[in-house]
Amino acid sequence: MDRELVHEWFRFANMDLDLAKHTLETMYPPPLEIICYHCQQAAEKFIKGIIISFDVEVEKTHDLSKLLNTLVPLTDIPETFMESAERLTMFGVRIRYPNELPVDEAQTKLAIVQAEKIKNWAESLIKE
Secondary structure, X not given: OOHHHHHHHHHHHHHXXXXXXXXXXXXXXXOHHHHHHHHHHHXXXXXXXXXXXXXXXXXXXXXXXXXXXXXXXXXXXXXXXXXXXXXXXXXOOHHHOOOOOOOOHHHHHHHHHHHHHHHHHHHHHHHO
């Protein structure tokens, strides 16, 4: 495993997640779409870091379910992650354009929680 590369992916993922949380707490009105986008980006980078930790080539995709499926034969994935992956994936592309995907504050807070759960899982796998 290339630990330095994995940690670099995690560092970028943490920047996305920290930015999402900071923006929700400090901007008024908060740019919900941008926050959700960064949650998806954080989750994507954590998952890609895990894939790299198994010395598997990372597919260039924003589809978190597809990325998680790459890990199915390699490690246990919490059941709820597939549902979280589907929800977060829509924030990776569709949210970038006006009027494509309306978002409310509850969805935004849930996106942060889901990204944090993926972060905690990813970090626990690397510590093993």
